[in-house]
Amino acid sequence: MRTIIMSPKKDFRISVEAEVISPDRLALLDIDQIKKLAVWQGNRQHILSDLFTVESDDSTATAGDTTVRLTGDFSKVKRIGEGMTAGVIEVQGSAGMHAGNNMSGGLLSIAENADDWLAREMRGGKVVVMGDAGNYVGAGYRGEKCGMRGGEIEVSGSVGAYLGEHICGGSIRIGGNAGDFAGAANQGGTIFIEGCSYLPGAEMSKGTITVKGTAKVLPSFQKMEVVQIDGQAYQKYAGDLVDNGKGELLVGSVRMV
Amino acid sequence: MIIKGGIVYDPANGIFGEEMDLFVDKGRMVEQAKGEEIDAHGLLVMPGGVDAHSHIAGKKVNTGRIMRPDDSRLGTEPRTGTCRPSTGYTVPNCYAIGYRYARMGYTTAFEAATPILEARHTHEELEEIPIIDKGALTLFGNNWQVMECIRNNDMDMLAAYMAWGLRSARGYGVKIVNPGGGEAWGFGGNVKGLDDPVPNFDVTPAEIIRGLAQANEMLRLPHSIHLHLNNLGKPGNYNTAIETLDLLKDIRPGRMRQVVHITHMQFSAYGGSSWRDFESKAPVIADYFNSHHHATMDMGQLLFGSATTMTADAPLEYGNARLTHNKWSNHDIELEESSGVVPMVYSRKMLVNAVQWAVGLELALLVADPWKILMTTDHPNGSPFVNYPEVISLLISKPKRDAEMALMHDQVQNRTSLSGIERELDWTDIVIMTRAAPARILGLQDKGHLGPGADADITIYNLMPEELDASQNHDLVKKALACAKYTIKGGAVVSKDGQILSTPPGRTFWVDAAVPQDDADRLMPELEEKFAKYYSVQLSNYAVQDAYLPHAQVIRAGLSVESLKEVA
Numbered sequence: 102m103r104t105i106i107m108s109p110k111k112d113f114r115i116s117v118e119a120e121v122i123s124p125d126r127l128a129l130l131d132i133d134q135i136k137k138l139a140v141w142q143g144n145r146q147h148i149l150s151d152l153f154t155v156e157s158d159d160s161t162a163t164a165g166d167t168t169v170r171l172t173g174d175f176s177k178v179k180r181i182g183e184g185m186t187a188g189v190i191e192v193q194g195s196a197g198m199h200a201g202n203n204m205s206g207g208l209l210s211i212a213e214n215a216d217d218w219l220a221r222e223m224r225g226g227k228v229v230v231m232g233d234a235g236n237y238v239g240a241g242y243r244g245e246k247c248g249m250r251g252g253e254i255e256v257s258g259s260v261g262a263y264l265g266e267h268i269c270g271g272s273i274r275i276g277g278n279a280g281d282f283a284g285a286a287n288q289g290g291t292i293f294i295e296g297c298s299y300l301p302g303a304e305m306s307k308g309t310i311t312v313k314g315t316a317k318v319l320p321s322f323q324k325m326e327v328v329q330i331d332g333q334a335y336q337k338y339a340g341d342l343v344d345n346g347k348g349e350l351l352v353g354s355v356r357m358v
Numbered sequence: 359m360i361i362k363g364g365i366v367y368d369p370a371n372g373i374f375g376e377e378m379d380l381f382v383d384k385g386r387m388v389e390q391a392k393g394e395e396i397d398a399h400g401l402l403v404m405p406g407g408v409d410a411h412s413h414i415a416g417k418k419v420n421t422g423r424i425m426r427p428d429d430s431r432l433g434t435e436p437r438t439g440t441c442r443p444s445t446g447y448t449v450p451n452c453y454a455i456g457y458r459y460a461r462m463g464y465t466t467a468f469e470a471a472t473p474i475l476e477a478r479h480t481h482e483e484l485e486e487i488p489i490i491d492k493g494a495l496t497l498f499g500n501n502w503q504v505m506e507c508i509r510n511n512d513m514d515m516l517a518a519y520m521a522w523g524l525r526s527a528r529g530y531g532v533k534i535v536n537p538g539g540g541e542a543w544g545f546g547g548n549v550k551g552l553d554d555p556v557p558n559f560d561v562t563p564a565e566i567i568r569g570l571a572q573a574n575e576m577l578r579l580p581h582s583i584h585l586h587l588n589n590l591g592k593p594g595n596y597n598t599a600i601e602t603l604d605l606l607k608d609i610r611p612g613r614m615r616q617v618v619h620i621t622h623m624q625f626s627a628y629g630g631s632s633w634r635d636f637e638s639k640a641p642v643i644a645d646y647f648n649s650h651h652h653a654t655m656d657m658g659q660l661l662f663g664s665a666t667t668m669t670a671d672a673p674l675e676y677g678n679a680r681l682t683h684n685k686w687s688n689h690d691i692e693l694e695e696s697s698g699v700v701p702m703v704y705s706r707k708m709l710v711n712a713v714q715w716a717v718g719l720e721l722a723l724l725v726a727d728p729w730k731i732l733m734t735t736d737h738p739n740g741s742p743f744v745n746y747p748e749v750i751s752l753l754i755s756k757p758k759r760d761a762e763m764a765l766m767h768d769q770v771q772n773r774t775s776l777s778g779i780e781r782e783l784d785w786t787d788i789v790i791m792t793r794a795a796p797a798r799i800l801g802l803q804d805k806g807h808l809g810p811g812a813d814a815d816i817t818i819y820n821l822m823p824e825e826l827d828a829s830q831n832h833d834l835v836k837k838a839l840a841c842a843k844y845t846i847k848g849g850a851v852v853s854k855d856g857q858i859l860s861t862p863p864g865r866t867f868w869v870d871a872a873v874p875q876d877d878a879d880r881l882m883p884e885l886e887e888k889f890a891k892y893y894s895v896q897l898s899n900y901a902v903q904d905a906y907l908p909h910a911q912v913i914r915a916g917l918s919v920e921s922l923k924e925v926a
Contacts, residue, residue, distance in 0.1 A: 244428035246684075 103128065103162035105135070106170045107153045113177035115143040116197060117152060120180040124167040124188025124207060132157050164188045164207070171196075176216065182209045185226070198235070201228045204252070217261065218242070223271065225252040236261035236280065239273050239290075249273070249290060265292050268308065284310040287348055305341050305348035315354040322350055359383075359849060361396045361816065364403030365823050367789040370798070370807035374786045375823055382814040385849040389810055396844060396851075400822045404789045406465030406815030406847060407746075408806050410796035411584075411621050411656050412737040414455050415469045415483035415494065417476045418668040421687045421699045422449040422738070426666060429701070441858050448666040448701075448738040456488035456861070458744050460853040463817030463842035466797075466805055466864075467743075469494040470584075470621065470736075471535060471670050473694045475895070477527035481906040484866055489852050491805075491813075491911075493867035495584050496529030497670055498570055500540035502693040503888065505559040508569035515884075517573040518877035521870075521916055522885075524579075526901035528868040528910070531581035531800070532574050535670035536588050537566040540696040548673040549588060552601055563588050564605055571609050571617055577871045577916045578612035580801025582654075584619045591674050593630040596639035599623070600646055607652050612921065619799055622658025622736040624718035636710055637773040638717045644724030647731070654799050655725075656732035659718035659749045661741035662711065665702045668739065672696035693892055704741075709773075712766040716774035722753055723781045728790040732799065747839035750792070753783045755832035782829050801913075802867070814849040817842050865909045871916030 105127055118141040121127070127135055135157065136150035149155060165187035175181065176195040183199065186206040195213040205224040210231075217235035220228045221242055234256045240263055241248035248267035259277030266282070268290030278296035287305035294301070297314035302322070313333070322340035328351065329335075335351040359382040366378050380403065381391035413419055423430065423446065432447035433454060444454035459467055472480040472494045480494050498504050498520060507516035520532060538549040538556035545557050552564040571583045587602055589595040599620065609617045620626070629639040647653065667678055672688055675698025679686030687699040704711040718740070725731045733750065737743040752759055756779075763770060763777060771777050783791075797806025804813045820843040821828075821835065828835050845853040852860050889897040904910065 242428065242431070244426050244430075246428075 102166050102168070103158065103160055104168045104170060105155065105157040106172060107155050108171070108173040109153055109175065109178070111152075112174065113142065113152075115177075117142045117178045118180055119149075119178050120183040121149065122169060122171070122178070122181045122190070123183060123185040124164040124169055124190065125185055127169060128164040128167040128188065129161050131159050131161065176214070182207075185209070195232070201226075204228070214258070215256075219256075220252070220254050221248060223249045223252045223254070227253045228255070230254075230256040230258070233258035233277070234260045237263045237266060239264065239268055239271070240266035247288070259296065264294075264298075265290055268292070278314070279312075283312070284308070301352075302338075302341055302348055302350045304344050304346070305350070306344050306346040307348055309349045309351070311335065311351040313353040315356045316352045317356045318350065318352060359394045359396065359814075359846075360391060361398050361403065361818070361846075364398030364401050364818060366808065367402070367404045367785050367823075368794075368808040369786050369790050370794040371809045373808075380808060380816065382816075382846070382849045385814050387808050387810055387812045387814050396818070398818050398844075400824065401843065402785065402819040402821045402823045404463075404785075404817055404819075405793045405797075405806050405808050405812070406817050406845065407459070407463050407792050408796040408800070408802070409459070409464055409467040409734065409737075409743065410619075410732055410800050411470045411658075411734045412467050412743055413470055413668055413739070414467055414487065414492070414737070415452070416472050416480035418471075418670075418689070418697050418699055419449060419483070420479070421689070422666045422668050422701075423451070425685050425687055425699060426701055429664070429666065432664075438858075440861060447744075448664055448742045450742075452483050452486035453488060456490055456864070457853075457858050460489045460845050460847065460858060461841055461856050462744070462746060462839065463819065463845050464490065464743075465815035465817075465845065465847045466491045466802070468492060468530065468800065471495060471497055471533050471586075472527060472529065473497045473670070473691045473697075474523050474527040474529070474900070475691055475694055475893075477529065478902045478906055481528060481866065481902055485863070485906065485908065487864065488861040489847055489858075489864055491815075491864040491867065493530035493800075494527070495531045495533035495581075496524055496527040497533050497535060497695050498523065499534035499537035499566060500670075500695050502541075502559075502892075503884065504570065505538075505541070505556060505561050505566065506884075508565050509559060509561045513569065513573055513576065514874070514877045515881050516569055517576045517916075518873045518881045519885075520570070520573055521577055521873045522878065522881065524869050524871060528866070528902045528907055530867050530869050530913075531579060531584055532570055533584045533586070534567060534570055535586040535695070536590060536674070537570075538563040539588060539673055540670055543672045543676075543696045544690060551598060552588060552605065564602075567602060568605060568609070571606055575609060575612035575617065577873070578919050578921060579869055579871060579915050580613065580913055581799070582611070582616050582619050584621055586621055586669070586671060587626045590622075590625045590671060591677070593628050593632055593636045596627050596629055596642055599626045599643060603646060603650065603653050607650060609652070611652075613801065614922065615801060616654045616799065617652045618654075620653060620655040622734065622739065623655040623721055623731075624658040624660060624714060624740065625736075627717050627721060633710055636713060638713055638720060638775065640717045640720035641724055641775055644721055647725050648727070654730045654732070654795070655721070656734040656736075657718045657722050657749070658734055658736040658740050659722075660704055660711065660714045661735065661745050661748060662704050662706045662715065663741065665704060665741055666699065666738045667702050668697070668699040670695045670697045672698040674698070675700050678702065692894060693888060706766055709767045709769055712770045713773050716763075716770055716776040718749075719752055719759065720774060720776050720779065722791070723779045723783070724775075728783070728787040729795045729798070731791060732796050733788075733791040744840070746792075747836045750788055750839055751832040751836040754788065754835060755829045756780060756782050757829060758832040785823050785828075814846060816844070816846040818844040818846075820855075863909050865911040866907050867911045867913060868907070869913045869915050872914070872918045873916050
């Protein structure tokens with residue numbers, strides 16, 4: 102088991118693109134090689150040790166046996182854990198945009214907040230956020246037909262708009278509220294929202310979206326029966342009928358507007 | 359410059375793999391020259407590639423880019439000291455188009471379809487494509503003025519209008535897309551066959567095609583009509599293809615060339631009555647081409663993976679969008695055309711796609727004369743042009759085709775004849791299909807060969823044709839063709855081992871055809887009326903100004919060239 106600990110040397114005013122911070126990229130390198138990895142800040146290229154302190158024993162390990170611990174403020178550091186397949190990343194503060202994008206395995210845990218595009222186009226593994234997350238959690242990037250395809254996302258706080266847009270598989274659980282258009286164009290994923298949302302499931306064709314709190318439902322959803330889940334009553338809808346959808350939308354408390 | 363010791367293929371000049379030195383001076387091939395020496399001992403040397411049909415510039419390409427930011431990120435390359443940044447795979451940015459063609463050894467590419475109204479945009483993009491020489495074919499098949507002239511049987515005025523349209527668009531040749539169908543699409547319809555009249559115009563697709571072909575020959579244009587057939591992409595459409603070809607066989611060419619070039623034939627060689635009994639009719643089409651000599655075609659090969667379909671055949675794109683539930687762009691171009699764009703993914707596992715894949719290859723392998731069929735993928739409709747090496751390695755290797763077919767639906771064996779075709783193309787065939795024939799079919803005299811006076815566009819590949827068994831080592835062939843050892847454009851090395859070394863601007867060819875003054879005088883009042891009544895722009899703002907073509911190369915036609923003499 103190898104642990105690599107990294108910490109920013111200063112507060113970044115300009116974001117850093119650090120897709121190298123991932124067990125897959127670091128596990129097989131010794132400490133000097135890690136320090137020399139290239140990262141971009143704005144339009145300038147740096148080596149990792151210009152911007153971060155890096156501590157680790159010199160043993161190499163497989164990605165699955167590696168933990169990367171990020172201490173300090175990583176909220177201006179983008180693409181942490183991009184494409185990771187195994188191992189653990191522990192962000193002890195907040196993480197910047199695109200954290201865990203395209204990951205297919207392993208665990209990314211974020212103690213505070215995550216920015217936009219958390220775990221976009223994720224294929225497998227698990228992402229846990231203790232605080233809030235931004236827009237487009239688990240979504241597809243611009244123009245993409247398929248967002249998250251597998252794996253699990255858990256956010257204890259609230260998330261922004263377009264949660265799980267174009268989701269094709271996997272599951273998302275939100276402890277707080279979700280913004281506008283949660284689960285838009287859902288094609289087979291499962292989304293559970295403890296709090297409220299606005300117009301969930303627009304253009305969904307498959308999959309399930311559950312909103313335990315209140316939600317405004319689009320008129321293109323067909324009202325079905327009331328179902329009981331874990332002692333609570335949910336109004337069930339089928340849709341989105343504009344797309345001839347066969348999706349399932351469950352709402353704890355429907356807002357009439 | 360001297361290129362020493364290469365194994366040269368220059369079929370237009372009767373050279374089929376001879377070891378010889380080539381000499382270049384001032385951007386042209388010459389008999390003797392001094393200067394820099396390039397050692398090409400034993401390596402495959404041929405003229406620079408010529409792509410006669412590729413959608414590389416203009417409004418619909420840009421619409422594809424706008425619709426597909428997901429495609430943009432598939433091909434990003436950062437800028438270097440020489441190159442600007444590249445993006446995209448099926449719809450690359452302008453810079454990437456130039457660099458990627460040059461890396462593959464191509465030095466010329468023609469944009470396949472531009473409405474006159476949008477030609478200015480096309481030329482703005484063509485000018486930004488570095489390195490390669492280019493030109494743009496101009497759309498005439500659904501044009502109101504064209505249909506009116508044909509209805510009135512006024513061939514002289516039609517020729518005058520085509521000359522005026524080519525000059526206005528700074529266009530190279532006459533492109534016809536689903537004649538009549540684009541106009542019918544303005545009313546939500548399509549034409550079903552060659553004799554189905556166009557709404558409000560009282561002409562049929564057959565009359566439009568014949569009229570444009572006759573006027574094309576009256577104008578003695580360097581290229582023949584370039585035809586995208588009616589009913590393209592539909593089961594059973596091979597009948598339409600044969601009927602259309604028969605329609606044109608008595609027309610006399612105005613120059614030494616074909617009278618019609620059928621483009622992306624693969625999409626028009628289908629049998630069956632629906633997608634359920636969809637099958638290949640490539641053997642029938644190939645037989646026709648083997649027994650007739652007035653037509654040429656390009657493959658329009660389909661490859662599995664991502665593509666972006668874009669065409670002036672708007673009803674076809676509506677069908678694609680309904681079929682795939684994908685994004686759809688639809689466009690009406692005033693008095694001239696309609697068009698559409700739909701992203702597409704072709705899958706090995708889909709029987710229809712697998713049959714389409716086989717049809718393209720069957721056509722190329724069953725047509726005996728390689729001068730009649732060009733290698734294209736109808737970029738980016740069948741596949742992006744960067745996959746040409748894959749197409750060539752399939753044509754050159756039966757084992758590769760068999761290996762591919764083993765991964766497909768069993769029915770492909772029954773619905774196509776591909777598994778029974780033993781033919782493997784040789785380097786002469788490939789050089790003709792990718793260089794010599796496209797240049798001859800387009801009427802580009804200085805392209806596609808290496809004789810004295812030709813443009814010094816030369817490709818050297820890292821392959822030893824005399825030692826290599828291309829059929830068995832198809833992987834090696836594909837790799838080498840994707841990345842030329844040297845690409846020389848106009849006498850300058852532009853790409854070496856995949857690295858772009860210099861980015862000279864390419865030229866843009868266009869055709870200026872002279873017509874009798876009284877025909878032009880009769881035409882203008884009709885055009886003035888159309889612009890006053892219907893067009894959203896003024897006549898005075900319509901034509902592309904020369905400022906948009908700083909590297910223009912004008913080719914004369916019409917009255918300024920001599921007609922063919924009758925040989926007793």
